[in-house]
Amino acid sequence: MRFAVAAPCYIDFYRQAIELERLGFDGVWLFDSPMVHSDVYAALALIAVNTERIRIAPGVAVARNRIAPVTAHSIATINQLAPGRVALGFSTGNTARRAMGMPPVGLREFRDEAITIRALLRGENAPYREGERESIVRLVHQHHGFIRLEPRIPLIMGATAPKSLAIAGEVGDGLITSGASPEILKSWVEIARAAIPPERRSAPFHIAAMVGVYVTASGETADSPGPREALGPWIIAHLRLRLDTFKGPADAMDPVLAEFAREVAKLPAPKHLRLYENYQIGIGENFRRFVTPEAINATCLCGPPDFVAAGIRKVFAAGADEVILRPHADGRTLTNYRRFVETVMRPMRGS
Numbered sequence: 001m002r003f004a005v006a007a008p009c010y011i012d013f014y015r016q017a018i019e020l021e022r023l024g025f026d027g028v029w030l031f032d033s034p035m036v037h038s039d040v041y042a043a044l045a046l047i048a049v050n051t052e053r054i055r056i057a058p059g060v061a062v063a064r065n066r067i068a069p070v071t072a073h074s075i076a077t078i079n080q081l082a083p084g085r086v087a088l089g090f091s092t093g094n095t096a097r098r099a100m101g102m103p104p105v106g107l108r109e110f111r112d113e114a115i116t117i118r119a120l121l122r123g124e125n126a127p128y129r130e131g132e133r134e135s136i137v138r139l140v141h142q143h144h145g146f147i148r149l150e151p152r153i154p155l156i157m158g159a160t161a162p163k164s165l166a167i168a169g170e171v172g173d174g175l176i177t178s179g180a181s182p183e184i185l186k187s188w189v190e191i192a193r194a195a196i197p198p199e200r201r202s203a204p205f206h207i208a209a210m211v212g213v214y215v216t217a218s219g220e221t222a223d224s225p226g227p228r229e230a231l232g233p234w235i236i237a238h239l240r241l242r243l244d245t246f247k248g249p250a251d252a253m254d255p256v257l258a259e260f261a262r263e264v265a266k267l268p269a270p271k272h273l274r275l276y277e278n279y280q281i282g283i284g285e286n287f288r289r290f291v292t293p294e295a296i297n298a299t300c301l302c303g304p305p306d307f308v309a310a311g312i313r314k315v316f317a318a319g320a321d322e323v324i325l326r327p328h329a330d331g332r333t334l335t336n337y338r339r340f341v342e343t344v345m346r347p348m349r350g351s
Contacts, residue, residue, distance in 0.1 A: 003024075003027075003325070004026055005331075005337065006030075006059050006327060006331075007280075008030070008031050008033075008327060008330060009030040009032065009038045009040045010037065010332065011039070012046075013028075013030065014047045014049075017051055020054065021051045021053055024351075025337075026055060027055040029059025029089060030044065030056075031058075032058040032061045033096045035096070036095060041077070044056050048078055048082035055085045057087040057088060057089050059089045061089060063093060064109065065093065068113040069116065071090070072088075073120075076153065077147050079147065079153050080148040088155050089157075089176050089208075092105045095279060098240075099276040111170075114155065115127065118155050118172075124138070125138045154206060155171070156173060156208060157176070158176045159177060165191040165192045168192045173204070175207050177207075177208075177210070178210055179320055180211060180212070185209055186318040193205060206322065208323075208324055211315060211324070212296075212299055213312075213325045213340060214227045214230050214296075215303075215304070215340050215343055221293065223293045228291050230328040230329050231291070231296050231300050232291035232329075233279070234300065235295045235299065236283060236290060239256075239257065240276075242257055242260075243264060256295070259290075260287075260290055281329070300326075308344050313348075325337070
């Protein structure tokens with residue numbers, strides 16, 4: 001029963017990671033959004049040298065933002081600092097791409113990059129393409145202290161749609177995805193596992209499920225300032241994603257998304273430069289009204305310890321090996337994490 005935290009990538013997040021490790025968390029996943037947050041590998045390096053046990057990973061690195069050989073090289077360098085405590089989350093990109101005014105990477109390129117990264121992390125020759133030119137690449141100095149490939153670095157693929165879930169099963173060592181709905185999570189896990197090649201079906205396939213969690217204090221509800229401030233950035237991020245991926249006519253939007261779309265339409269062009277202000281760290285005043293109890297209850301586990309624990313048990317029962325708590329406000333507010341540990345995590349572990 002593993003628990004981790006996902007957070008915006010601050011260069012000084014190692015200070016929080018030290019405390020998270022002391023509290024008993026098993027992992028830290030830092031968002032890789034270069035136009036929005038600090039450099040993820042610099043932050044992971046600092047966490048690596050300031051902690052002893054906790055697993056560290058980008059959550060998630062994004063295809064094309066760095067070429068695949070560089071992504072493999074970067075995480076292998078972190079593994080030199082924290083051998084056996086490193087994983088690579090990898091996906092097509094949402095915020096990291098859209099904050100540059102670009103769409104997520106297509107599935108073909110996503111699969112090709114993942115194949116390259118997987119081979120390199122296993123010390124093998126790997127295919128590499130730039131435009132029409134193809135080559136073979138290899139991490140040359142594998143035993144001279146520059147990088148470390150042992151213990152193996154698992155490639156945990158981010159996915160939610162059927163085709164990307166199948167790629168995660170085919171190429172990856174695991175899946176990182178949303179755990180907001182245990183029923184949907186279970187179906188996603190089944191799709192990914194069904195795509196695992198026969199020769200790898202006996203190997204571990206790690207399922208990491210991200211869930212927005214807030215344990216209310218006495219007298220608090222989803223409408224109290226604490227939950228609204230803590231979970232609000234995630235609610236707004238969820239609405240951004242819904243709007244970015246909406247494919248129907250505008251009149252088919254539900255009322256909340258339609259109202260959010262109207263607010264986004266008021267932003268000056270280019271809109272993507274404003275839309276990702278405060279991403280996962282705060283709530284812009286123009287979007288604050290969208291952080292409602294209904295939105296919190298629909299997308300997060302917010303309530304007293306018994307309620308949160310029951311919800312998390314359902315996520316584990318749906319196939320998760322690890323529950324990743326989505327950020328509380330800017331991801332550096334430890335009060336909520338301490339309450340979670342004391343009232344939910346330790347009792348669930350029987351400690």
